[in-house]
Amino acid sequence: MTRLSLVVVSYEMARELPRTLLSLSPAHQGVEPGEYEIVVVDNASRTPPRAEDFAHLGADLSVLRCSAPSHSPVRAINEGLAQARGALIGVWIDGARMASPGLIRACAAAAALHPRPVVATLNYQLGPDLQRISSAQGYDRAREDALLDSIAWPGDGYRLFEIATAETRGGPLGAMLESNALFLPRALWDELGGYDEGFAEPGGSVVNPDTLIRAVELPGTQLIRVLGEGTFHQIHGGLSTSTQDRAMNMLKEGSRTYLRLRGKPLMPVRFRGWTYDSRTGAVER
């Protein structure tokens, strides 16, 4: 039986998705192929990815096409969740995010610590600064390719930390606006009703923060932050990472949408929760 599923959403990621899927492959993650599946849901790319293109990864990998594609990835995510067979499911709202090599094992271990776990990984962006800033200073796909070559990726996937910038400016225990990838048991995803399709704006607006907030607000859940692992965003023209002004505008509009839908201001998750450190196996409650 598949214990774990990864739902990865893609849209026009011919350059980025192969790296993401390589980073999630059994050989890179050190996990047996039968232990997990990868469900890629394509949100109407002009040239959609095909499962056979990734057969060499040796993963249990399927590619779906979203039945009702839109500018928002929410429907694609929910169709991926419906398809997923794992007891624990991790969602990648952005298929341009590579994973560190122990991420799957760490999230599975963290999830086993509590009956209702909300397992949040930390977000990083490749490059010398957040990409909405570095892109104005010349950071682009070519520089990113060179940066990855400079650490001989995928040789030692943990070297991604050497060439990346953390999104949480308050450190790993600081305020967390969102997590990509977010792992919940199947039952919690069902209880949550998946991602909220009310967030219909391009990129899903702040649906990812909304999902994290709703998950930690479910009764009896336990936030568990995974330390020592992370996801690493490749630059690809996404709304929140392409330019400072676009990112700011997207967040401001998202804040308004959130207020209208939820009746309260959008607030990052400030409490620490538990931590699971993949480097030592240490748990702090």
Added chain:
Amino acid sequence: MQNDPHDIDPALLRSWMVKYICGVLGLDIATFSTSDRFDVYGLDSVEAVIMAGVMEEEFQVIVDPHQFFDTPNVDAFVAAFTARDAE
């Protein structure tokens, strides 16, 4: 939208910002200083942009988040935002 920022009562806006920031950051309103920089009490750029969106909904005005960085405390922001010669 849109209301004119000049028509907003500065005292009302100041009070709203103090309440909002204290609510978001869990600060004590009684000891909050409106002349301290936003970053002194931990309001980062992401939360400032979120506040801009909430302010737009609340006051039905357009708020350019850059204004929070140009006038980075409550007093300075309120004065600039509601000034008659503000653009």
